Amino acid sequence: MERKKINIVWLKRDLRTQDHAALYAAEYEVTPYLIIYLIEPTIISYPDTSLRHLQFQYHSILQMQSKLEAANQKVHILYAEAINAFTYLNEHFEIQKVFSYQESGIKLTFNRDLAVKIFLKENNIIWTEFQRDGILRGIKNRTGWDKAWYQMAHSEQFKNIFSESKSIEFVNPFPLAGEFEQELNKYPREYQPAGEDFGQKYLQTFTNHRAANYSRHISKPLESRTSCSRLSPYLAWGNLSIKQVYQALESAKNSGKYKRPIDNAITRLHWHCHFIQKFETECEYETRFLNAAYNQVVWNKNDEALQAWKEGKTGIPLIDACMRALWQTGWINFRMRAMVVSFLCHHLFLDWRSGVYHLANLFLDYEPGIHYSQFQMQAGTTGINLIRIYNPIKQSQEHDPNGVFIKKWIPELQNVPDKYIHEPWKMPLMEQELANVRIGTEYPAPIIEPEKEIKNNRDKIWAFRKTKSVKINNPSIVEKHARPRKKSI
Ligand SMILES: Cc1cc2nc3c(=O)[nH]c(=O)nc-3n(C[C@H](O)[C@H](O)[C@H](O)COP(=O)(O)OP(=O)(O)OC[C@H]3O[C@@H](n4cnc5c(N)ncnc54)[C@H](O)[C@@H]3O)c2cc1C
CATH class of the missing domain: 1.25.40.80 (Serine Threonine Protein Phosphatase 5, Tetratricopeptide repeat)
Known part of the structure; x- marks a missing residue:
């Protein structure tokens, strides 16, 4: 049977219908096109991915569908490894071209793209990858x-249009399993709406x-x-x-x-x-120290403390409130993100890698390129940036003086007077009774004394930062990653 000639638009982190170069290019061609989105088992089972990311993607696609249906177009969600999906599509259609955006992701997606590139080349399919948001490849x-x-x-932005003549009849051979799709369909109201x-x-x-x-x-x-x-x-x-x-x-x-x-x-x-x-220039630092000298540091090992940090049960109100807000809503502001990382790496003195996927999972806005760089900057392992050690008590007093944010996310502390809200363990027992919270029972006693740990660790952190082995790596990091001092525009 003769295979129908088609083009493919492969959506990645570009779930919109306007200012979309790949959709624009496909529409411009005479050949009809299929729009696909892949949910790849290997990629979604990697530790950086969480259900909330998939739910956001799914609901973004639902919104796209509502705009595409007038042109009889649709985003087909294929639950398959990329190579399996393309193999199937190539057996049933004569694929001429694939359009997508470049993906500046982790090593796993980079390697997936390399495999797809080989497959498409072997099958004489042209793959055009558009630049995403001004990110340059190969510089x-x-x-x-x-x-x-x-x-x-x-x-100028792309003004996308969709014409019915470019759509194709297609029965999805890799549909989402019913239960999984139901999970994706549920969307907690506490998250920002997707689309x-x-x-x-x-x-x-x-x-x-x-x-x-x-x-x-x-x-x-x-x-x-x-x-x-x-x-x-x-x-x-x-x-x-x-x-x-x-x-x-x-x-x-x-x-x-x-x-x-x-x-x-x-x-x-x-x-x-x-x-x-x-x-994009160096995705290895998802798992590798940006400054290799930090491999020599002997970090603490403390699974209990790590778990308390993850669950918002450290006994330090602002840290716990941030973690609980994140669990429920998927967002906290920059300063609080920096503070929870500083607490992990400077107060608990744990390796940044022990917490990096946890926050990636919780952030609805997880973006590998920002996440791993920011995490390492806040952990102080780049060697080139100023190390900021945030005192969570001071941050709390300064930025949530009456504990309104704390009380919203830690209802156990609802009745704690302002005087003690930043350090509830200092409340006398009588006050605890009156506030209806016993520290160490309803709300945890602090797992560390922040002031003491800062004192202990500050010198250690700075002394290491000044060692030759850190400095020796710095010029190449600056050369590769820092922006030239002089603004070009
Ligand atoms: C440890 C850590 C991890 C982070 N991980 C992520 C992440 O996975 N995804 C993510 O988008 N941001 C991340 N950030 C950066 C920043 O915290 C968020 O972009 C910001 O809080 C998002 O809120 P907003 O959209 O209201 O930002 P606004 O302050 O309104 O800024 C507008 C936009 O600018 C960008 N932006 C803002 N601050 C930064 C920053 N410091 N670095 C880079 N871009 C920034 C974001 O795209 C943001 O949407 C991280 C920060 C830290 C300290």
């Missing part, structure tokens, strides 16, 4: 990177009014929940492109409203890509 250093990024950010319409809505409300307090509240665990843009999951899964967000922020800024705070948000958008670019 040796960062000269000229900023300039190219701004050019990308200012360039490009919601991304646009968050963008609009940010530029219309939420940006007003952006800079002032950026470090506050409670207030930042509404004053930060909250665009991160939409960017991570590609519900929005960087270009869409950049241009909307620029336009709001030019209208004269919230100029300063919006400028700050634009700077962070640039960081977003700067970090992903680092990871």
